[in-house]
Amino acid sequence: MTPAELQAAVRAAVQACVDNGSLSVQVPDVVVVERPKVKEHGDYATNVALTLAKAAAKPPRDVATLLAAELQRADGIDTVEVAGPGFLNVRLAGEALASVVPAVISAGSAFGTNDQASGHSINLEFVSANPTGPIHIGGVRWAAVGDALARLLQASGAKVSREYYFNDHGAQIDRFARSLLAAAQGEPTPEDGYGGEYIHEIAARVLAEHPDALSAVDPQEVFREHGVELMFGEIRQSLHEFGVDFDVYFHENSLHESGAVERAVDRLRNLGRIYEKDGAVWLRTTDLGDDKDRVVIKSDGEPAYISGDLAYYLDKRERGFDRCVIMLGADHSGYVGRLMAMCAAFGDTPGVNLEILIGQLVNLVKDGQPLRMSKRAGTVVSLEDLVDAIGVDAARYALVRSSADSQIDIDLDLWARKSSDNPVFYVQYAATRAASVLRHARDLGVEPGGDLGLLTHPRENELLLALAEFPRVVANAADLREPHRVARYLEEQVAKSAQRFWDDCQVLPKGDEVVLPTAGPRLQLWQATRIVLENGLGLLGVTAPERM
RNA sequence: GCACCCGUAGCUCAGCCGGAUAGAGCAACCGCCUUCUAAGCGGUCGGUCGCAGGUUCGAGUCCUGCCGGGUGCGCCA
Structure with missing residues (x-):
């Protein structure tokens, strides 16, 4: 039983109580089923009784008791307990827990994908650094995060175009x-x-x-x-070389040469958003949340920078993208207001048709000291410098494992290390152990298979629960545009549980030991673990090596 | 002055739609290897969630104000 199936079972339990008259509430569309922090609270917990108590006009624990009786009857559920203020703590039956293993193995590289964004055509614009110098550390953050987000959105069923707005004008x-x-x-x-x-x-x-x-x-x-x-x-x-390739490199110049800028301005003029003042052409953005109006055509007749944005946005929409996402550095946060206003000026909905993601700055730290950059002095830290220092995998992982809202320090000494201090190493090492045990099994002629019901060790349960989370981690990360959630999940749940499983649950015989009945099922669990680690790292653009 | 982001353990950071005793890694200290990678695992220590109010049955999470740090506020691109 997956978390999604459990959610459905919880809804069904609510529905059953409504049908039998014991609760008079509206059945919620979504119910929250989470993994409790404390393991005494079971495999999963839901607060649904707490949220329904008011509408049901009953104390939360009474609602919980009614729901528990219904939920208890669902397939795959071992126990349901009412706890605390009215939580339902659920324990799954062993077979239900282990059922994730064949699900992962049969889905393979597709495990974790979902269709929540299917039907959407998303334009993802990122990096877009000016071609006046090597790409520096600020742009690199978006290269890593943007590409990971593109992969996440594709894994959620969206059609995605990665675009680089190439400023060759001005x-x-x-x-x-x-x-x-x-x-x-x-x-x-x-x-x-x-x-x-x-x-x-x-x-x-x-x-x-x-x-x-x-x-x-x-x-x-x-x-x-x-x-x-x-x-x-x-x-x-x-x-x-960083693993980021764009589908479209869009030349700003082309917008000016093709007349696209004029068309965009005409469109806005017809919509009544344009006026003239002091010899310049202005876009009235203050009506739409911006703090000042913006010059579109300067008084010398030259288009202002924003005119390219107008034409580019219109071009994206005309190419059929229903969602345009632009990723910018914190030094461009002042543009958000005008770009959103621009979106509204065209009659679109800011936040839906246009999303702007702001990434805070990155500091590199070496020997405990921040590396100071100066463009004038030419001491720019470039993408190549970062890759030379720690490699592509570590660089991508380091950039993608924190929320883009936070400024981050990247300690080059830490990320170059080959030990579990280094988060990317830790996750890759878990993937390597999976590959290793599977390789040894082949050499010994031990086949994955057998009775998954034998997976009853606490470490096995922990790992099974972790693997089952993957699809909703992916969906959530895509939905919130927060790839760092995938990285944290891989570290704290999958790699962690896998390392503990390794430590406590021997799979293969040592020396002249006999092959135990748990060997086959445990190998299957390792197969599933390897798949989740590969898929998860793949979403971040990081490799899952066979051996370190 | 105004706008946006941040402020959670000594350090680096998580915390999903407000839910149970606020989590992880590092650092410090104590343990665990004769054979599947110890490149690892277990444990201990460590927090007035910047401050003050408010909303709520319940706030790290929502609202207001203040303090501190970062970034930006051109007919530049």
Whole structure:
């Protein structure tokens, strides 16, 4: 019996009480069935009696007693107790507990998926770092979290497009081009330009490919065009090596060249959201929750940055995405109001058609000291630096295991360690142990199989309960856009229980011992554990090695 | 000044729609290996959940105010 099946059984019990007249309440659509913190409170607990007490006009414990009698009759339930203020504490029968094992094994890589988001077409925009330098640590957080979220949403049945909004238009790109040109001419970095070693490298590569660049009619344009291309190629490559590939790299420039910006502005004008003042074209966003109106077309006739956002959003909606999710760093939190207002201006619903997720900043810590970054000095900590220090798996896991709402410190010494202090190692090690015992079993000719009813050890029960949680952890993490829930679950529930199971429940014979009847069922439990760890780590973009 | 995020054990962080005695890892201390990976496991110690009110049968969780930290508030992109 899975948690979902138990929820259904609890609802059915409420329904039964309503039908037999002992309770007059509306049967709730969803009931909460959770794993109690204290194991004396059973395998699962529900507070449904507490929530229904008021409507039923009965004391919670009386409601609980009525429900307990009904629930007791459901298949797979061993005991139901009324406890505390009116909780129902449920213990499952052994077979019901073990039934998760064949369910996991037969579903395989599909175990944990759900269809709560099926029918939705979700556009996920993240990273979108300007191609004016290597991708730095701020963007990396979203590379890890965004990609994990994409996987979670796909696992929940949604159609997902990962998109990178490629800003190849505007003043920052001009500064980048000027910096390249200056470097190629052996001149110092311009006042407002970009410093750093990479500028010289890119300039040299442009020169190597276009030796006559400096004598071109517009040398800066040559460096702009080819410099952006090279920089962007590097960003794509490092993201690819990080395991993150986008379905669409959307060029801001294309919106300006295709007339999409004008169309978006016209659309808003027809909707009565546009006015003109001081020679500029404004979008009236203050009606829609923003703190000031926004200039869309500047008085010099150039489109302001937001005009690209308007056109891009409209483009996404016209491509059929019903949900657009944009992931931004904390340094962009000031944009939320205007983007939400923009969404409303088009007649859409902020929070539904457009979601904006803000990720707080990441600090890297080395030898107990934060690594300070300076863009001017060129001491930027890039994606490559992070990967060089701790590897892709550790980097992705470290970035994804905390809530994006929290600032995090990543201790490079900790994440490089090969011991259980290191969370990613701990989880991967559990996956490795699963692979190891299965491998040894094959070598010894011991087959998984046999009577799952033999899985009665407390460690086995704990692991079975942990595995059964996976589908709702996935659903919940996807729904809340919080991939860190998957990581925490893998560490605290699956890997933890698996390590304890390993420690207390020997599977294979040692030396000249005989093969015990528990060997087959325990191997199946290890198979299921391996699958959940693989699937869970897979959702985070982290590998589950066969051996360490 | 205004907006958003954060404030939970010495440190790093969880805490799902408000529910039972607030959890985990690290650090400290004490234990457990002749053969499936000790790269591990068990235990002890450790918390006025920033402060003050409020709502509630019940608040770390919701509301208000304050304190502290972070980020942002351009006809920049």
